[in-house]
Amino acid sequence: MASSSTRGAAIDLKSVSKHYGSFIALDKVSLRIEPGEFMTLLGPSGSGKTTTLNVIAGFTEVSSGSLDVGGKSVIGVPAHKRNIGVVFQHYALFPHMTVSRNVAYPLTLRGIANPDRESRVRKALDMVKMADFGHRFPSELSGGQQQRVALARAIVFDPPLLLMDEPLGALDKKLREWLQLEIKRIHRELGTTFVYVTHDQEEALVLSDRIAVFNQGRIEQIGTGRQLYDEPETLFVGKFVGDSTILRGAASTSGNETAIDVAGRKVAAAKRLSDGAKPVMLLRPEKLSLARRGKGGQDRNTLPGRIGEAIYLGSGSKYEVVLADSSKAIVRSTLDAETFAIGDEVDLIFAGSDVKLLADDENADFTLT
Amino acid sequence: MATRAIDSRDTVPAVTADDRRRWFRGQAFWLVAPALLLLVICLGLPLAIVTLRSFSEPRWGWQNYAWFFGTPVNLTVLQRTFAISAWVTLVCLVAGYPYAYVMTAVGPKLRLILILCVLVPFWVSGVVRTLAWVILLQDSGVINSVIRAVGLSPVKLIRTQTGVVIGMAQVLLPFMILPLYSVMKTIDLRLMQAARSLGASPARAFAQVYLPLSLPGVYAGAIIVFILALGFYITPALLGGPRSTMLSTLIQNQVLSLLNWGRGGAMGVVLLIATFVLLALAAPLSRQPHKTGSRR
Numbered sequence: 001m002a003s004s005s006t007r008g009a010a011i012d013l014k015s016v017s018k019h020y021g022s023f024i025a026l027d028k029v030s031l032r033i034e035p036g037e038f039m040t041l042l043g044p045s046g047s048g049k050t051t052t053l054n055v056i057a058g059f060t061e062v063s064s065g066s067l068d069v070g071g072k073s074v075i076g077v078p079a080h081k082r083n084i085g086v087v088f089q090h091y092a093l094f095p096h097m098t099v100s101r102n103v104a105y106p107l108t109l110r111g112i113a114n115p116d117r118e119s120r121v122r123k124a125l126d127m128v129k130m131a132d133f134g135h136r137f138p139s140e141l142s143g144g145q146q147q148r149v150a151l152a153r154a155i156v157f158d159p160p161l162l163l164m165d166e167p168l169g170a171l172d173k174k175l176r177e178w179l180q181l182e183i184k185r186i187h188r189e190l191g192t193t194f195v196y197v198t199h200d201q202e203e204a205l206v207l208s209d210r211i212a213v214f215n216q217g218r219i220e221q222i223g224t225g226r227q228l229y230d231e232p233e234t235l236f237v238g239k240f241v242g243d244s245t246i247l248r249g250a251a252s253t254s255g256n257e258t259a260i261d262v263a264g265r266k267v268a269a270a271k272r273l274s275d276g277a278k279p280v281m282l283l284r285p286e287k288l289s290l291a292r293r294g295k296g297g298q299d300r301n302t303l304p305g306r307i308g309e310a311i312y313l314g315s316g317s318k319y320e321v322v323l324a325d326s327s328k329a330i331v332r333s334t335l336d337a338e339t340f341a342i343g344d345e346v347d348l349i350f351a352g353s354d355v356k357l358l359a360d361d362e363n364a365d366f367t368l369t
Numbered sequence: 370m371a372t373r374a375i376d377s378r379d380t381v382p383a384v385t386a387d388d389r390r391r392w393f394r395g396q397a398f399w400l401v402a403p404a405l406l407l408l409v410i411c412l413g414l415p416l417a418i419v420t421l422r423s424f425s426e427p428r429w430g431w432q433n434y435a436w437f438f439g440t441p442v443n444l445t446v447l448q449r450t451f452a453i454s455a456w457v458t459l460v461c462l463v464a465g466y467p468y469a470y471v472m473t474a475v476g477p478k479l480r481l482i483l484i485l486c487v488l489v490p491f492w493v494s495g496v497v498r499t500l501a502w503v504i505l506l507q508d509s510g511v512i513n514s515v516i517r518a519v520g521l522s523p524v525k526l527i528r529t530q531t532g533v534v535i536g537m538a539q540v541l542l543p544f545m546i547l548p549l550y551s552v553m554k555t556i557d558l559r560l561m562q563a564a565r566s567l568g569a570s571p572a573r574a575f576a577q578v579y580l581p582l583s584l585p586g587v588y589a590g591a592i593i594v595f596i597l598a599l600g601f602y603i604t605p606a607l608l609g610g611p612r613s614t615m616l617s618t619l620i621q622n623q624v625l626s627l628l629n630w631g632r633g634g635a636m637g638v639v640l641l642i643a644t645f646v647l648l649a650l651a652a653p654l655s656r657q658p659h660k661t662g663s664r665r
Contacts, residue, residue: 059562079565080574092563096581105577106567153567 008036008193009070009160011056016065018051025051027217028065035160038187038194040204042240043214044366049197052214053163056195058082070160085154085192089166091146093138099125099149100134106157124156125149127186144175148182155190164196168203180206201241205229213237216363229284232356236364238282245288245329247281247303248360263323267301268352279357285332287354290319292338293345301355302347305329307340321348423634433635443619447639450616451647453533453605454598460538461545461594462587469549469586474558487543495540499607502536503527506608528610536608537601544597545590552586588654599644616640 011033018026026048033039041049054060055067058079067075074082093102103124107117125131128148138146147167154162164183168176184207187194198204204211205225213220213228213236221233225241232238239246249262251273258269262281273279293304308328309320319340321329329348333339340346423433437443472483490498505511506526513523526532556579564574602617609615616636623633 057566059565078570079562080568080570083568084566086563086566088559088563090557090559092557092559094560094564094578096578105564105569109568109573157568 007158007160007191010035010068011161011193011195012066012068013052013055014066014068016052016055016067017063018048018055018060019063024217026055026062029217029219031212031219031222033193033195036191036193038184038196038207038209040196040198040208040211041214042198042201042204042211044199044240046216047214047366048217049199049212049214050165051217053165053195053197056161057084057086057163083157083159085157085159085162087147087150087154087162087164087167089169091138091143091150093146093150093153095138097137098134099130099136099138099141102138102149103134103153103156106153110157120156121152124152127155127189128152128182143171144179147171147179151183151186155186155192159192161193161195162190164194166198167196169198176203177206183207205241211241213240215240215366232282232358234364235280235282235358235361236366238356238358239364240366243285243330243332245283245285245331247283247323247327247329249279249281251275251277251279263303263305263325263327265301265303267303267355269357270353270355271357273357278360280360282356282358283329283350283354285318285330287350288329288331289349290321290331290333290338290340290346291349292340293347296347296349300349300351302349303329305346305348307342307344307346310340310342321346323348419630419634420638421634422630423632423638426629426631426634433631434639436632437635437639443636446614446616446619447643449530449613450599450640451643453530453537453613453615454595454601456530456534457537457541457598458545458591458595460534461542462591464538465542465545465549465590466583466587469546469553472546472550473553473556487546490540491543495603496607498540499536499604502532502539502604502608506532506535527608528613530609530613533605533609533613533615536604537598540601540604541594541597544593548589548593549583549586552589553583556582588651592648592651596644596648599640 011031013029013031015028015030016026017024017028029048029052031039031052041052043049051060055062056069058074058077058081062075066073069082069084093099094105097105100121103121104117107120112120121134122131125134128151130145130148130152133141133145133149138149141149151167167183168179171179180203183194183196187207196204196207208225210222210224211228212222215236221228221237223231228237228241232241235246238244247262249260249267251258251260251269253259253273253275256272258271258273259266260269260273260279260281267281269279303323305321305323307319308322311318311320313332316332316334316337317339319331319333321331323329331348424430426433468483468487472480475483503510507513508523508525508527510527512526516523526535560578560582561571561574564578565571569577600617601615602621605613605615606618606621609618620633620636620640623629623636
């Protein structure tokens with residue numbers, strides 16, 4: 001297993017579409033993934049992220065568009081000739097083979113004989129910390145152990161590209177968090193290009209160099225976690241990545257100044273909008289603060305509200321504030337900040353420059369399964 | 370970490386073998402009693418009587434067995450019985466394996482139709498089905514008419530071993546398909562996708578992943594079909610000729626025509642023991658080298 005960091009393959013999807021009858025699973029998706037990059041495809045179920053993965057793996061043929069892996073087109077190349085490692089959510093270990101034979105399988109297929117095969121199997125199992133389990137059958141392992149074996153099997157043949165389809169989806173939270181760090185470490189050690197599918201935005205933020213956010217068969221935005229969080233380009237991205245408060249208002253512009261009518265108050269907007277526009281204001285929880293009614297924030301924007309829910313989180317508190325137009329704001333406060341109880345009359349305080357103004361979009365709603 | 374994942378199963382007190390024995394002595398016995406009684410009266414008792422008579426008629430001793438093994442035609446028929454049964458098993462396997470596979474791969478509606486196609490023949494008496502084969506296979510029958518129509522010379526099917534194998538395979542096919550299907554439907558087809566991603570061509574993925582996992586079904590189906598074929602009577606009697614007589618026909622001859630219960634019984638016992646020996650030889654094959662864990 002080489003440890004150089006330049007052995008990952010680049011992936012280039014250009015205008016890739018996939019239709020199932022009249023259903024459009026992928027709609028002209030374009031995505032370039034750099035060699036050695038950890039790219040996460042993030043989105044709700046049915047958003048096209050898994051279809052994209054299956055297209056790269058060769059399990060699904062594209063309806064139109066081009067796909068290059070490592071600079072070569074792989075359109076029409078069957079899955080078994082693509083030399084791409086795949087880790088599945090359901091582990092997909094062969095139940096009739098021991099752990100060692102499972103991991104050795106791709107090497108056997110490539111005609112690699114002992115002792116080379118044995119030493120590579122051992123190295124791969126070492127890497128996922130499963131070296132002592134070689135003689136076991138998959139049914140004798142826990143879910144997390146099975147998934148680590150599956151990971152070893154997918155990297156043992158040194159593929160330049162590793163695809164992972166919600167690999168931690170079936171595991172509990174603690175185990176998931178620990179394996180996330182393991183996957184990050186393995187990515188660093190291998191230098192392989194990783195493409196990771198998940199619907200868990202937190203997981204995406206932990207793991208990825210860059211994230212592509214999918215919605216309804218299209219990519220909404222591609223960027224680092226910070227870019228997606230701080231500068232969401234669409235309402236969907238703003239809602240999907242991180243907690244957010246969404247306020248709707250109407251813009252009134254005179255000269256270069258735009259004010260937005262929201263929840264009974266006028267809020268100064270950071271940029272000029274056309275008069276009568278109906279923008280969506282998106283605010284991150286840590287950009288919001290609270291004060292008792294009339295007790296602060298005079299130099300900034302304030303909206304009156306009432307505490308609807310107060311949640312103690314250990315590291316601080318989280319409040320849900322119900323505003324005059326009955327929209328809800330999420331505020332996170334630190335331990336040393338003033339605490340509030342349900343029903344308290346408060347002012348929601350924020351700086352105009354922290355408001356993200358986005359176009360409204362009725363397709364921004366999603367359900368997580 | 371491993372201990373976490375094993376979860377609550379460890380905390381549930383295990384039902385010990387002792388508990389089970391006590392429970393069985395209590396109520397469970399009465400639940401299986403009717404079936405046991407039926408088995409003893411309808412199978413155990415007649416079998417014991419037949420075995421007894423094979424030693425006692427016309428007088429006590431081994432004379433019936435000496436006669437069986439001393440008469441070449443009996444040995445020929447015994448050998449033929451096993452050969453025909455093996456052929457029938459093979460034909461059922463070749464025809465049933467892909468059929469059972471398709472049953473697992475199609476949607477629920479088509480699957481229902483395929484299952485019905487397997488089960489409907491069960492609802493028609495074996496005699497009727499065999500007579501249908503007589504019409505199909507006879508020299509001037511449907512099959513030979515078609516062969517003649519396309520300009521080929523007709524083949525002799527009725528009263529031949531081939532005809533017997535064809536007829537028996539059709540009658541016994543469900544006993545192959547159903548066990549195969551019940552095993553195949555537990556095989557996760559996504560394993561084939563995994564095999565392909567690791568570099569296996571579709572043919573190798575089948576041979577190295579699917580086939581080994583389906584073997585328990587193959588063994589179960591093959592054993593059922595083979596054993597049923599060994600004792601088959603109606604189909605070989607109606608479709609076969611003198612050169613395709615099976616042991617069951619000879620037994621019927623001895624018992625019903627010659628009223629020689631001793632010889633007939635001896636033949637039955639020989640067939641039974643030969644079957645047991647064969648099963649014992651096949652048993653190690655069907656033992657799986659792995660534990661089949663629950664598949665998600």
